[in-house]
Amino acid sequence: MRRPALIRDHEITAVLQSASIAALSLAEESCLGLVLRVDVDALVATLAALKDSDLGFAQLIDLFGADLLEKRGVIEVTYRLRSLERDFDLFVKTDLEAGGVLPSVTGLYLSALLPEREAAEMFGLSLTGHPNPKHLLLTDGVPPMLLKSVPIRSAEESRVAELPKDDLSLQLYNDFMDRGIVPPEDPDDPLQNYLFAGWISPEPPEGPLVPRNIRRVPDDPDALATDHYLLQMGPQHPSTHGVLNMVLEMDGETIISSEAHVGNLHRGIEKLAESRRYNQLGTLVDRGDYVGGINTEMAVALSVEKLAEIEVPQRASWIRVLMAEINRLASNYLWIGPCGLDSGAMGIFLFCLYDRERWQEVLEEVTGQRLMFNYVRPGGVVADITPRAVALIEDMLKDADSRLDEHFEAFMASEIFQQRTRGVGVVTKEDALSLGATGFVARASGIDWDLRRDRPYAAYDKMDFEVMTADEGDIWSRMLCRFDEQRQSLRMIRQCLDGMPEGDFMAKMPRVLRVPEGEAAVPVEAVRGEMEAHIYSDGSDKPYRMRYRPPTLFSLMISDLTLPGHFLADAIVNLGSFDFCFGEVDR
C-alpha cells in the first residue's frame, strides 16, 4: 500500500502567496478535509496556480453547487481537486449570489465541461468562457430544479400531474407532425436543433442557408463527395446501452466530431434526496447506478456514518465487501456480454447472462431483490448472509475461475476482436487526468489508482488483491483491466467467506437518524469508477443537499474525445467499452 504524504496547509498558502492570491479562508473541516475558500473573481487564478504548482493537483474530480441561500444568502460552488502523487483531496469553494456568473475553468480542467453546464442550469447561474453553455439535463420551461425555492410536487399533485398543455417540447412535436418535415424556425434554438438534428429538408428553405443541422445535398457531385452529414445515433439505439443521444458529424464512414446529448433519463435523484430520510436514500441511488447498486448505497452509508460518527460492526463491513464484490461481478458480466453483442459476438452474451443470473441468485437470497437492493444502510447492512447464500457462493466458486477463462477464450482471445480493439479509442494518460477519469478507464490509461487499495473503506484494508493497469489506453486495455477486476473480485469473495468475523450485522441505530450539521464525502470505487455522495447536513433527519458524483458522466466526455477519426462501427464498440449507465449520467 502507498504511504499517504499529506499536503499541509502552509504548502497551499505558499502556492497562493507566490501567485499573489488572497484566500478568504483555509481550514481543516472535520469530516471533509482541507477546504479553501476563495472569492469568485480569484477562482480561475487559484485553480491555475494550484494546477501548475508542484503539489500535483492534476485532476478535477468533481464540481457541483449547493443552494445555501437560506443559510448564508449564497450559492456555493465546490471544486474537488485531487493530487494523485500526494494522495490528497482539496476542496476549493466559492460563493456566488443568486443568478450570478460562474467563470468556466474548462481551460484548466476539461472535466469541468459537463458538470459546469449542469451546475449552471440546476442553480440558475450563467457561465462565462464555456465553449458550449447549453442546457444539459432539463428541457426548456423547467426552472432551475436544485434551488430550494423550487418545490417538488406534493402528494396530490403527483397523483394527478399531467403533462402541461403548454409544454414546449410536445408543442414542437405536434407542430412537427402536422406540418411534416420542415426546417426549424429558429436554427439557433437548442431545443429545435435537438428535435430536428439530422433531418434533411426536402425543399430548399428560403433565405440564406445553411442552418446548422440542415444540409441539402449539393448539386455538384464533387461537392457531394466531401459533404459532411449529421448522424443522430440514439436515444433508441440498441448499442448505446441506454438513452444516449450522440450527434455525430460524419465524413462517409468516418466520424469527424461528436457531441453527446444527455438528460433523457433525468429524474431528479439529487433533488428528491432532499425530501428523503437518511435510511431511504438507498432507494434513490440504487436507481442511479442501477447495475451496481450495492456500491453506490455504500457510498451514501459511509458518508452518513462519517458525519454521524457511527461505528460499524466488523461483520457488517465484511458483508459489505462480499456483497459489493458479488455485485461488481454481476455488473461486469452485464458489460462484457453486451460488448460482445456490439462487436458481433452473440455467444458471449448468453454465456455472461447465464453466469450473471447465478450471481443474481445469491444477491436475491441475501437482499431479497434482484436489482434495487437498498441493502447497505447507515450503521451496517439490513440482513445477515444466510447459510443457503454461502452454499450458493461456494457452488459458484467451484467453476467461476475456469468459466472466466472460458469467456476469455471465447471472446477476448479472438483475433478478430483484438484487431478491432487494439489501438482504437485511445485515451492518453494526460487526457485521462484532465478529464477526471477514475476507475478502470483511468487504470487502462496507466493511472495506478484504486480507491479500494489507496483509501480503503469498509473492510478492504484486510483484503489481499492486486490492481491491474495498462499503458495503451485503448479499448483492449480497458477490457483487460476490467476482466482482471473479475478475477480479483473472485479472490476477495473467497477471502470474505474464509475470514468473515462473527458479530452483529447492524449497529444500534435510533429509529430516526439525525445527523449533526456538516459536510462529508467518502469516495467509493463503484463499478464504473469513483462514486461519492457528498452530503450536506443541517442537523435534521433529511440531507440538506446530496451530490451524487457520476463516474460515467466523466467517461462520457472522454468518449466524445476518442470517437473522432474512427469508423462508425468502431464507435459502437468504443462506447460499449466505457460501460455507461444512464441512470447515473442523468441522475
Add this chain to the structure above:
Amino acid sequence: MALDQVFGENSIIFLKSEQLFDWARGRSLWYMAFGIACCSLEGLIAAAGPRWDLDRHGVFFRGVPRHSDVMIVAGTVNRKMAVIVKRLYEQMPEPRYVLSMGACANGGGPFREYPNIVNGVDQIIPVDVYIPGCPPRPESVQYGFLQLRKKINDDAKARLDT
C-alpha cells in the same frame, strides 16, 4: 345475398381470417430493443437471456421501431424523453401494442414528485398491458406478454360473437 355480407367488413369470412391473423400476431410479438432505465435489465436483457428465454414464446427483440410490434416502455419517461417515446410509437407499423413496465412507466414510481417526470406513459401513448413492480421480475414480463396475447385474441373473438 349481397357480396358485402360474404366478403365485406364484419362478414364471417373477414372476421374468421382476422381471427387467424390475430392468432399469428399473438405468437410473434417482436419488441423494440429500447430500454430507458433500470427495468430494461429485467424486461429486455434478463428476459431475453438463457434463463427466461422469451424467444420460445415468439417474443424477440428488433433494433428498429419499423420492424417491431410491441414497445416495452421500460423505465421513467421524462419530458425530454416523452417526445422521443411518442415519435418511436408513431414509427411502429400497425397493429402496435404497448407494454408499460414498472412503477415509473405506470405512474411515475419513486420519481413521481419530480416536476420533470411524466407520471405514467399513458399520458402520451395508449397502453395495452401494465406490469407492476419496481422493477418487475422477468417472469412478470413473460406474464405480461401472455396477457397481451390473450388480449389480441379476445379482440377478434369479441367481434365474431357480436
